[in-house]
Amino acid sequence: MKPPGLPFTYERYEAFWPFTWPMILMNIDEYLTWDNHILSIRQKVTRNLSILKKVKPVLKVENLIDIYRSIIEPYFTYCCIV
Secondary structure, three states: OOOOOOEEEEOOEEEEOOEEEOOOOEEEOOOOOOHHHHHHHHHHHHHHHHHHHHHHHHOOHHHHHHHHHHHOHHHHHOOOOO
16 A cells, blocks of 8 residues: 555546545545545535524425435435445
């Protein structure tokens, strides 16, 4: 395993450890763990939930469900085979 900061090339892509593959939207660290990816998803979901909480008093439940399904639920269902 290469230490962080060293460049490497895969096919035509050049990257540095740790890196993010933009075409699959995953964060991969030098130990190939999910920790950075989970942290990133958790931050995005938390940010979107706080937005939902702020608009809760002025919207109907149906609208809140629609917003949840459009901006939060996709983080949990992306690449999930059911």
